[in-house]
Amino acid sequence: MKLQQIRFICEVAKHNLNLTKAANELFTSQPGISKQIKALEAELGVDIFIRRGKRFVGITEPGQEILKKSQAVLNDLNNLKTIGSEYSNETSGELTIATTHTQARYALPPVIKQFKEKYPGVRLSIYQGSPAHIVEMACSGEADIAIATEATSLTKELAMLPCYQWNRCVLTPPRHPLLKSKGLSLSEICEYPIITYDFTFTGRPVIKQAFEASGLKPDIVLTAIDADVIKTYVELGFGIGIVSMMAYDPARDTKIRAMDASHLFEPSTTGIGIRKNSFMRGFVYDFIAMFAPHLNREAVNSIVNRQEE
Numbered sequence: 001m002k003l004q005q006i007r008f009i010c011e012v013a014k015h016n017l018n019l020t021k022a023a024n025e026l027f028t029s030q031p032g033i034s035k036q037i038k039a040l041e042a043e044l045g046v047d048i049f050i051r052r053g054k055r056f057v058g059i060t061e062p063g064q065e066i067l068k069k070s071q072a073v074l075n076d077l078n079n080l081k082t083i084g085s086e087y088s089n090e091t092s093g094e095l096t097i098a099t100t101h102t103q104a105r106y107a108l109p110p111v112i113k114q115f116k117e118k119y120p121g122v123r124l125s126i127y128q129g130s131p132a133h134i135v136e137m138a139c140s141g142e143a144d145i146a147i148a149t150e151a152t153s154l155t156k157e158l159a160m161l162p163c164y165q166w167n168r169c170v171l172t173p174p175r176h177p178l179l180k181s182k183g184l185s186l187s188e189i190c191e192y193p194i195i196t197y198d199f200t201f202t203g204r205p206v207i208k209q210a211f212e213a214s215g216l217k218p219d220i221v222l223t224a225i226d227a228d229v230i231k232t233y234v235e236l237g238f239g240i241g242i243v244s245m246m247a248y249d250p251a252r253d254t255k256i257r258a259m260d261a262s263h264l265f266e267p268s269t270t271g272i273g274i275r276k277n278s279f280m281r282g283f284v285y286d287f288i289a290m291f292a293p294h295l296n297r298e299a300v301n302s303i304v305n306r307q308e309e
Contacts, residue, residue: 003077005040006070008033009048013067014140017049017056075141075275092121093281098134098143099126101226103270106246108147111290119283130198130225138273144284146273147291158273159304163292165269167262168207169248171234171241174257178240184259186214193221193239195230207242210265231256276307 007026012033015021023030034054041047048066050058059067099108104126112124127137131148138146139157146158149166170189172178181188196207211218221239224230227247234241235255248258272288272295274280285297295303 001040001043002036003073005036006073008036009040009067010070010074012037012049012056013059017058019056071140075278078141091119091283093283094123094125095145095284095287096125096127096143097145097147098137099128099147100131100134100149101128101228102244102247103147104128105228106244107270108291111287114290115283115287118286122283135273138275141275144274144280145288147270148273149268149270155273157276159276159307161272161274161288161292161295161300161303163270163272163295165267167245167267168242168265169245169258170261171231171243171248171253171256171258173234173237174255176240176257178259179257181259184261184264186211186216186264189240189242189261189264190216190218192219194218194242195222195224195233195239196220196242197227197230198223198225206266206268274304276304 008022011022011026012019015025019030019033023033026033037048044062044066046062046066047060048063049056050060097108108126112126115122116124127134127143129137134143134146134148135155135158137143139155147163170178170184178184178188178192190211207218219239222230222233224233227243230241230243231247231253233239241256242261245258245260245262248256250258272291280300285300288295288300289297
């Protein structure tokens with residue numbers, strides 16, 4: 001069994017069984033990958049992939065387990081490399097963050113600024129996506145950490161570090177009738193078309209559950225994954241918006257108004273997800289502490305160790 005063979009099967013699975021894409025990513029040939037995978041299957045005595053002619057069309061049941069263990073091997077190998085880098089140079093390297101638009105746009109900028117001032121030699125990469133995609137990137141090792149709302153706790157592969165709680169506000173155009181309300185209620189909100197987050201985002205179920213608990217059916221006319229998109233359509237008069245409180249900036253959002261809705265919806269928790277049993281360099285601990293000051297190295301290790309048990 002060769003490490004190269006393990007890399008091959010993981011890369012093929014990562015590219016949805018597309019041998020051509022896997023070969024391009026690995027700078028090798030498609031026949032070469034096929035030959036090495038056959039050799040590994042012969043050694044293990046089971047098929048990893050289901051074939052139709054020369055094409056891979058699925059993964060066998062034992063193949064699923066083999067891929068899971070193989071990915072763990074590659075993750076451990078990356079940990080070894082990271083440990084070497086940590087002790088040879090503690091001020092340079094790479095940090096990849098997977099997060100949602102709201103976190104990247106509103107919560108992270110001051111943290112990124114502070115981090116880059118302390119670690120100018122560290123290359124930062126920020127990827128935005130849905131909570132499910134963010135979690136997938138962290139689990140596969142494509143991202144070092146995932147920052148999202150509650151979604152990081154939906155998989156056992158990640159240790160979840162709770163960072164802060166947040167709630168929502170209702171956005172309207174200026175002079176909207178709702179602004180005259182003396183005590184904003186869910187029934188008042190239901191009188192107007194609503195624009196809010198896409199159903200794949202964890203904030204949406206909280207909103208939906210609040211209305212259902214009150215026996216109300218909101219008229220949700222538009223959803224988006226981007227708070228700025230929601231604000232744009234509120235400005236255009238398509239409806240009122242329900243977004244994270246942090247997404248509203250009165251200095252910038254001069255064409256809309258915000259009403260506190262924290263008394264109407266349950267708060268949500270934003271957390272950082274990191275792969276269990278992964279080695280974290282010193283600057284990763286520092287980044288986490290900058291984002292959530294209560295999460296120093298000792299606190300992070302305590303939470304991670306507890307969740308790994």
